[in-house]
Amino acid sequence: MRPARPAQRLLRHATGALGATGNYLWSGWGSIASIGLFLAAWDMTAGHLGELILPRPLEALARLQQLLADGQAWPEIAVTARRALAGFALSVGIGSLLGLLAGLSVTASMTARPLVTLLVGMPPIAWLILALLWFGAGDGTPVFTVFIACFPIIFVGAMQGTRSLDGQLRELARAFRLPPWMRLTDVILPHVVSYLFPAWISALGMSWKIVVMAELLSTEDGIGAALAVSRSHLDTAASMAWIVALVGSLLAIEYLLLEPVKRRVESWREFASSSS
Amino acid sequence: MLEDIHLSVAPGEAVALVGPSGCGKSTLLNLAAGLLDPWEGKVHNSFTRSTMMFQQPRLLPWKRTLDNIALGLKARGENAPRRHATARRLALEMGLADEDLDKYPSALSGGMQSRAALARVFAVEPDLLLLDEAFAALDIGLKSELYGLLARQRAAHGCAVLMITHDLMEALRLADRILVMAGSPGRIVASHAIDEPAARRSEDWVFAHTARFIREPGIRAAFGLPPC
Structure with missing residues (x-):
């Protein structure tokens, strides 16, 4: 009986993981259907308005394919992704850490709240102007603008996560004499991550929008700059193609990278909801 | 007071x-x-x-039952195979089934959660x-x-x-x-x-x-x- 047990466990884990992946893929059908509906609506509107104002989806996709095929699009997408991810990574690192620390102290979180409101209220375009003055044209401006726009979202997520930690679980940690590092890894972090992850995901979406805006006004390369060029040529098809490239790369990162990681990290939630 | x-x-x-x-x-x-x-x-x-048992089981929702029972032992620095062996033995004594130990607490009934909480307390031999x-x-x-x-x-x-x-x-x-x-x-x-x-x-x-x-x-x- 005993030697069979690890093998059984492994098998159970494996079937569990397979099942989860299957569920995930199957849940994709709903999304594909709604994207299909959206494309249909787009196509109908384009038919009414004429191709000069709104190109048809197929035309935009064909244009994108052409841009990809002649090697024009990839470098621009890579530059934009690099800037967005650099700013995003900075705000994830600094925002999560500071938010966590702020949440540990009542005074710090009370002090931080109005500052965060201020940061959230400041329009990104104002930051962009400041960044242009400080960093000039180049990577610094878009990276800084993305960082400063994403920072408050992540900071608030981390702070609320720590603040909302159940007082009962803190008592438990003391009663069982958990050393400080275990309080962090076994009690605080698993709880905080459930607040942090949604914040990271909305910050990622934010970073993709902000980076294009910053590029449009401050740089010579990247998707934003390419959009500025296609606009000046009155090339709606190319503009649409770039927008599709932008949204497509964001969706790819969110659904192929973040969503599976989220499911992995929060597996206990999944089990909880499926069993009750 | x-x-x-x-x-x-x-x-x-x-x-x-x-x-x-x-x-x-x-x-x-x-x-x-x-x-x-x-x-x-x-x-x-x-x-x-000394250790304490509360009115509510207070199991950590993100840990499997076995790891919850072994919590106090982990805090004391016992390695995983040893603390899991102790936790498993106690859990079975408390009337938990082998397959319950792999579950998350929310998948256990209230009675089973209380048994797990009791096992967690006894695991540290208070x-x-x-x-x-x-x-x-x-x-x-x-x-x-x-x-x-x-x-x-x-x-x-x-x-x-x-x-x-x-x-x-x-x-x-x-x-x-x-x-x-x-x-x-x-x-x-x-x-x-x-x-x-x-x-x-x-x-x-x-x-x-x-x-x-x-x-x-x-x-x-x-x-x-x-x-x-």
């Missing part, structure tokens, strides 16, 4: 604190557990491995066990089963117990000494030693003594019952 309280628990002794709600029982227990610091007075704890109305929310069948498990662990390891409870029958079943508290300010108004060994107390014995206990004038006054 508390006034002039001298309370000591000898090694291996089981002391029950009973009293009305709000009389400061929980405060006293939290002081003993080190969850609160006294404003005045002193708490001297010479027990080295020399002082603090019970904060640990059995108050359980049905009578499960309660009496957990009483039995507690008694067996105490017989094997001889840990001291300091428990607070509203339930006089529970106190008479488990304790060697019952202290009655009254409120505002919280103080101990009566002490009642029980000579009969816990293992020999039958249901009938508990019923009879509870009936007698509740007629004592000091107890009635503490709970605000009219004299009979």
Whole structure:
């Protein structure tokens, strides 16, 4: 009986993981259907308005394919992704850490709240102007603008996560004499991550929008700059193609990278909801 | 909130604190557990491995049952195979099934969660066990089963117990000494030693003594019952 047990466990884990992946893929059908509906609506509107104002989806996709095929699009997408991810990574690192620390102290979180409101209220375009003055044209401006726009979202997520930690679980940690590092890894972090992850995901979406805006006004390369060029040529098809490239790369990162990681990290939630 | 309280628990002794709600029982227990610091007075704890069981199971929702039971052992620095072996043995003794240990707490019934919480407490082999109305929310069948498990662990390891409870029958079943508290300010108004060994107390014995206990004038006054 005993030697069979690890093998059984492994098998159970494996079937569990397979099942989860299957569920995930199957849940994709709903999304594909709604994207299909959206494309249909787009196509109908384009038919009414004429191709000069709104190109048809197929035309935009064909244009994108052409841009990809002649090697024009990839470098621009890579530059934009690099800037967005650099700013995003900075705000994830600094925002999560500071938010966590702020949440540990009542005074710090009370002090931080109005500052965060201020940061959230400041329009990104104002930051962009400041960044242009400080960093000039180049990577610094878009990276800084993305960082400063994403920072408050992540900071608030981390702070609320720590603040909302159940007082009962803190008592438990003391009663069982958990050393400080275990309080962090076994009690605080698993709880905080459930607040942090949604914040990271909305910050990622934010970073993709902000980076294009910053590029449009401050740089010579990247998707934003390419959009500025296609606009000046009155090339709606190319503009649409770039927008599709932008949204497509964001969706790819969110659904192929973040969503599976989220499911992995929060597996206990999944089990909880499926069993009750 | 508390006034002039001298309370000591000898090694291996089981002391029950009973009293009305709000009389400061929980405060006293939290002081003993080190969850609160006294404003005045002193708490001297010479027990080295005291631990506490709460009214709710308080299992960590993101840990599987086995890891929840092994929590105190992990805190003490035991390696994974050893602490899992101890946790598994105790869990089976407490009536959990092998397949429950892989589940997350939310997938367990309330009774199973209480068993896991009890196993988690015993895993650290406490020399002082603090019970904060640990059995108050359980049905009578499960309660009496957990009483039995507690008694067996105490017989094997001889840990001291300091428990607070509203339930006089529970106190008479488990304790060697019952202290009655009254409120505002919280103080101990009566002490009642029980000579009969816990293992020999039958249901009938508990019923009879509870009936007698509740007629004592000091107890009635503490709970605000009219004299009979």
